[in-house]
Amino acid sequence: MSEPAEALRIDVFTIFPEIVEGFASQSLLGKARERGLLDVRTRDLRAHTTDVHRTVDDAPFGGGAGMVLMPDPLVTAIEAADPPRPLFLLGPGGRRFDQETARELSASGGFSLLCGRYEGVDQRVVDGWCDGELSIGDYVLAGGEVAAMVVIEAVGRLVPGVMGNAESSTEESFSSGLLEYPQYTRPADFRGREVPEVLRSGDHGRIARWRHAQSLVRTAVSRPDMLAARPLTPEDESVLGEFHLLAQVRTLIPDPDTHR
Ligand code: JCQ
Numbered sequence: 001m002s003e004p005a006e007a008l009r010i011d012v013f014t015i016f017p018e019i020v021e022g023f024a025s026q027s028l029l030g031k032a033r034e035r036g037l038l039d040v041r042t043r044d045l046r047a048h049t050t051d052v053h054r055t056v057d058d059a060p061f062g063g064g065a066g067m068v069l070m071p072d073p074l075v076t077a078i079e080a081a082d083p084p085r086p087l088f089l090l091g092p093g094g095r096r097f098d099q100e101t102a103r104e105l106s107a108s109g110g111f112s113l114l115c116g117r118y119e120g121v122d123q124r125v126v127d128g129w130c131d132g133e134l135s136i137g138d139y140v141l142a143g144g145e146v147a148a149m150v151v152i153e154a155v156g157r158l159v160p161g162v163m164g165n166a167e168s169s170t171e172e173s174f175s176s177g178l179l180e181y182p183q184y185t186r187p188a189d190f191r192g193r194e195v196p197e198v199l200r201s202g203d204h205g206r207i208a209r210w211r212h213a214q215s216l217v218r219t220a221v222s223r224p225d226m227l228a229a230r231p232l233t234p235e236d237e238s239v240l241g242e243f244h245l246l247a248q249v250r251t252l253i254p255d256p257d258t259h260r
Pocket of ligand 1: 089090091092115116117118119120121134135136137138139140141142143144145147
């Protein structure tokens with residue numbers, strides 16, 4: 001018997017600790033917390049303010065629209081927490097957070113998130129106290145809280161023991177570089193729309209090959225860029241051929257020579 005693993009600790013610095021706290025206490029993550037697998041700690045950026053308005057932002061030097069998060073409340077909150085490192089700022093200018101990053105962070109000793117707000121964070125905090133910046137995508141949010149919750153959920157579900165074996169297959173499929181095949185449940189006929197015959201055939205080998213072919217078609221249709229980075233294997237070509245889908249997939253894969 002092995003020792004129970006140490007909980008993955010994630011400290012979150014935010015002006016909305018109750019939103020992140022509510023999220024982390026619910027459902028899958030809440031259960032993982034109760035079971036000692038996850039240790040999410042929300043840190044209120046206003047906790048160390050001393051003025052009546054509990055001010056955390058101020059106008060930018062040099063002028064311009066909006067407000068900037070001030071260094072003193074942030075750094076005081078960070079120093080009081082002694083958070084697990086690395087500390088990542090969440091913002092649209094960061095390195096893209098993807099499944100690979102989620103996997104790395106889930107296997108790390110812990111990390112922390114600083115939720116940016118307003119027009120940004122005083123650059124001296126970024127330079128002196130943050131270890132990197134993460135972005136969940138190319139759009140601008142009002143604040144980093146939603147991005148922090150995305151990171152917590154994507155990472156938390158990968159911590160060993162948080163999810164049953166059922167869900168780990170989804171992760172495996174993403175590692176394979178393909179999208180998921182379509183899923184069906186009862187009834188076999190829903191308003192005249194039938195579940196594909198192969199799934200009711202009981203032929204598990206053929207079912208696995210059909211699913212593989214469907215994953216390839218879906219990826220070719222929705223994410224051709226993923227297939228450009230992962231050429232078709234002989235097994236891919238074989239299953240696509242079996243279900244007469246090889247030509248369709250080939251026409252959807254971008255030709256690397258016709259780029260730029
Ligand atoms: C995160 N993709 C978008 C908004 C400034 C650090 O400064 C700022 C942070 C935010 C909040 O985060 C995002 C975001 N990933 O908008 C403005």
